Amino acid sequence: MLRTKILLVDDETEFTDSMSYLLGARGYQVTAVNSGSDALKALKEGKYDVMVLDLKMPGKDGMTVLREAKELDIFTETLILTGHGTIDTAKEAMKLGAYDYLTKPCEIDDLVAKIQGARIKKDTTEKEEILKKIDGIVEGKSF
Amino acid sequence: MNKILPGNGGCEQEKPMAFTRKDPAGPAVSEREAYYKRQFRRFVFFTTVSSIIPLLILGWIFNYFYTDFVRARTESSFVTQLEQHCKLVELFLEEQVSKLDLAARTHTKKFLSDKANLSSVFENINEKKGAFTDLGLIDGEGRHLAYVGPYDLMDKNYSNTFWFQEIMTGPTKQVYISDMFLGFREVPHFIIAVLGTDGSERWILRATIETEVFRRIVEDVRIGSTGEVFLLNPQGIYQSNPSRGGKMLEKSSFPVMPFTETVRVVVGRFGTAENPDQPPEQIASYVWLNNPRWMLVMRQNYSEALYDVNHVNYVMLIILHASALIILVVTILITRHMIRAMRKRDAEVDQANECFFQASKLASVGELSAGVAHEINNPLAIINFEGQILSDMEKTADMAPAFREQLLKSLARISSQVKRCKRLTHSLLKFSRQTEAVISDVNLNALIEEVVTLVEREAGSSGVRLILEPESGLPAIRADGSQLQQVFLNLLTNAIDAHHQTGYGSVRIKTKTSKDNRGVEVVVSDTGSGIPPEIIDKIFDPFFTTKPVGKGTGLGLSICYGIVRKLGGQLSVESEVGKGSVFTVFLPYEPPLGAKDREEVK
Numbered sequence: 001m002l003r004t005k006i007l008l009v010d011d012e013t014e015f016t017d018s019m020s021y022l023l024g025a026r027g028y029q030v031t032a033v034n035s036g037s038d039a040l041k042a043l044k045e046g047k048y049d050v051m052v053l054d055l056k057m058p059g060k061d062g063m064t065v066l067r068e069a070k071e072l073d074i075f076t077e078t079l080i081l082t083g084h085g086t087i088d089t090a091k092e093a094m095k096l097g098a099y100d101y102l103t104k105p106c107e108i109d110d111l112v113a114k115i116q117g118a119r120i121k122k123d124t125t126e127k128e129e130i131l132k133k134i135d136g137i138v139e140g141k142s143f
Numbered sequence: 144m145n146k147i148l149p150g151n152g153g154c155e156q157e158k159p160m161a162f163t164r165k166d167p168a169g170p171a172v173s174e175r176e177a178y179y180k181r182q183f184r185r186f187v188f189f190t191t192v193s194s195i196i197p198l199l200i201l202g203w204i205f206n207y208f209y210t211d212f213v214r215a216r217t218e219s220s221f222v223t224q225l226e227q228h229c230k231l232v233e234l235f236l237e238e239q240v241s242k243l244d245l246a247a248r249t250h251t252k253k254f255l256s257d258k259a260n261l262s263s264v265f266e267n268i269n270e271k272k273g274a275f276t277d278l279g280l281i282d283g284e285g286r287h288l289a290y291v292g293p294y295d296l297m298d299k300n301y302s303n304t305f306w307f308q309e310i311m312t313g314p315t316k317q318v319y320i321s322d323m324f325l326g327f328r329e330v331p332h333f334i335i336a337v338l339g340t341d342g343s344e345r346w347i348l349r350a351t352i353e354t355e356v357f358r359r360i361v362e363d364v365r366i367g368s369t370g371e372v373f374l375l376n377p378q379g380i381y382q383s384n385p386s387r388g389g390k391m392l393e394k395s396s397f398p399v400m401p402f403t404e405t406v407r408v409v410v411g412r413f414g415t416a417e418n419p420d421q422p423p424e425q426i427a428s429y430v431w432l433n434n435p436r437w438m439l440v441m442r443q444n445y446s447e448a449l450y451d452v453n454h455v456n457y458v459m460l461i462i463l464h465a466s467a468l469i470i471l472v473v474t475i476l477i478t479r480h481m482i483r484a485m486r487k488r489d490a491e492v493d494q495a496n497e498c499f500f501q502a503s504k505l506a507s508v509g510e511l512s513a514g515v516a517h518e519i520n521n522p523l524a525i526i527n528f529e530g531q532i533l534s535d536m537e538k539t540a541d542m543a544p545a546f547r548e549q550l551l552k553s554l555a556r557i558s559s560q561v562k563r564c565k566r567l568t569h570s571l572l573k574f575s576r577q578t579e580a581v582i583s584d585v586n587l588n589a590l591i592e593e594v595v596t597l598v599e600r601e602a603g604s605s606g607v608r609l610i611l612e613p614e615s616g617l618p619a620i621r622a623d624g625s626q627l628q629q630v631f632l633n634l635l636t637n638a639i640d641a642h643h644q645t646g647y648g649s650v651r652i653k654t655k656t657s658k659d660n661r662g663v664e665v666v667v668s669d670t671g672s673g674i675p676p677e678i679i680d681k682i683f684d685p686f687f688t689t690k691p692v693g694k695g696t697g698l699g700l701s702i703c704y705g706i707v708r709k710l711g712g713q714l715s716v717e718s719e720v721g722k723g724s725v726f727t728v729f730l731p732y733e734p735p736l737g738a739k740d741r742e743e744v745k
Contacts, residue, residue, distance in 0.1 A: 012521060012525070014525050015521065015524060015525050015528070018525060018528035018529050018531075018532055019528055021532055022528055022531055022532060022535065025532075025535055056517060083516070083517045083518075083519075083520030083521045083523075083524060103520065103569075104520040104521060104523065104524035105520060105523040105524035105526070105527040105528075105561055105564075105565055106524065106527070107527070107531075108528065108531045
């Protein structure tokens with residue numbers, strides 16, 4: 001399996017710094033951005049397996065990023081990591097298609113476990129999509 | 144000590160609170176009581192004044208005009224009556240004079256000096272009424288020439304009497320009516336003397352008026368029980384017998400009035416023989432007779448003369464006072480009723496305010512909690528990760544063993560303190576999230592059994608026995624099961640913690656249908672340390688805790704209260720220090736409409 005590419009989205013650089021370090025030490029390829037628009041830009045430019053997304057950010061907030069990312073034709077799974085008071089928002093994000101959520105502060109091991117799960121799901125969906133495409137092509141040929 | 148903190152639907156059952164929140168039972172209550180008293184006095188005063196004063200003015204006006212009218216009428220009646228009476232007395236006297244005058248003119252001295260003739264003349268003039276007592280013929284020297292009458296007066300000489308001298312020395316046509324006097328016979332009487340002339344010779348025909356007859360004529364007036372009529376001569380001597388004390392020929396206390404031909408009316412205290420010390424106020428009318436110069440007086444006690452008006456006034460006063468009294472009583476009753484209504488309304492407003500206060504307090508705390516939780520969670524996350532980085536590096540780095548030991552200890556402390564903070568922020572989050580309830584059928588007995596299982600171990604280690612007394616066949620209620628679980632977990636944990644000092648005791652959990660059958664009651668009673676009265680009002684306040692720093696967030700009971708309230712129930716507490724506390728949770732069968740954010744889909 002290729003190294004999991006992670007996009008960290010959080011407005012606090014100190015947080016993204018320490019998390020980048022921890023995840024990097026655990027063998028992940030981490031890119032950190034500190035705003036919603038930067039996140040979308042990054043998603044358009046490169047392929048990421050998992051996006052770890054904060055909900056409360058100045059400018060484009062996490063929810064908007066999630067919604068707009070769904071418009072893009074990508075398979076990146078989103079993991080919500082929020083310190084926001086209302087878990088309801090996180091649950092709503094799940095409805096919008098986020099993989100799971102974690103509340104700050106969290107243990108690095110928990111985060112890693114969820115990232116692993118997200119990666120597997122992303123791979124599965126991507127595979128299914130490709131298979132579907134192949135099926136489409138095959139069926140299209142047979143007709 | 145009893146405090147009931149109602150839920151949404153239970154606000155009206157709360158004890159009325161006072162004016163201000165800060166000091167519920169203190170000066171605000173007396174301040175309000177004083178306000179009610181002041182309002183009471185004000186209402187009563189103004190209503191009374193605005194209704195009784197017009198009544199009194201009306202009464203006074205009526206009284207004034209009526210009294211005036213009656214007085215005028217009484218005075219005019221005194222005038223007419225005395226005018227009539229004066230005519231009567233004067234006519235009587237004139238008649239007697241003219242009889243005597245006629246006898247003197249139609250007979251000669253010679254004829255009359257024969258006693259038989261005089262006797263027949265006496266019989267003729269005295270024919271019916273018997274107004275004359277006697278009749279005598281007196282010559283120029285004052286000697287009796289003839290006499291008819293009951294007394295032996297033949298040898299009397301009148302030449303020295305005042306009337307004799309007056310007639311003999313006066314003009315030829317002379318009539319004289321004397322004042323009352325005792326005379327030779329020592330009996331009060333008065334005489335009429337007329338002058339007779341035979342050529343140049345002068346003689347006198349003298350007659351005594353029957354005192355009894357004259358008295359009857361004078362007193363022939365009916366004027367009540369205190370009224371009297373009498374005659375006074377110019378010296379103020381009674382010329383008749385007054386009927387209310389005093390005697391003929393005595394001096395009267397009634398003043399001699401100036402001469403007047405018309406009847407006059409006076410009002411005053413003239414003095415009576417009956418009551419000399421405190422003479423009553425009297426109304427009197429008087430008039431002077433022409434001949435003799437006597438003053439005819441008619442008088443009556445003022446109170447009797449004005450009896451009618453006094454009577455009317457009396458009745459009116461009674462009505463007036465009765466009306467005033469009725470107005471006062473009705474005013475007081477109405478005002479009392481109003482004040483009672485006011486008091487009730489104020490109490491309701493207080494309750495509403497209290498409910499609103501508690502609700503808004505919870506709401507603002509909820510809002511605050513969410514913000515604080517977020518703001519704290521972010522730095523906590525960084526601290527946690529930084530700790531993790533250090534922990535990662537520790538595994539590969541070279542360092543002195545003592546340093547490593549200290550580092551590991553510090554990292555463990557950082558981790559545990561972060562976890563402690565996380566507990567706090569998560570409590571805050573729970574607190575701010577209690578607005579949303581998921582409503583489903585809840586079997587309270589089963590739910591409580593689950594909670595009891597959760598705390599059994601903790602209770603055992605604290606030496607506390609848990610006694611479960613579920614009511615069999617307890618109906619299911621519509622509520623949020625997980626939230627209720629939190630409520631009972633909290634109550635049970637607190638109940639167990641309350642035995643911390645003694646180290647033994649029991650917690651009893653009882654479920655039952657509420658008395659009014661509107662819902663279900665769960666009673667959690669412990670034998671713990673109890674809650675001091677001075678803090679029992681605060682135990683449901685957010686962040687209030689008696690536990691040591693770091694052990695409790697102070698949000699537990701506040702959250703419980705919020706949940707129960709949201710579900711339309713009540714959470715109340717009774718406690719006695721040293722004996723334990725009883726928490727009663729009432730939950731209605733159906734939560735209020737606002738609680739149903741979401742129905743659980745089955």
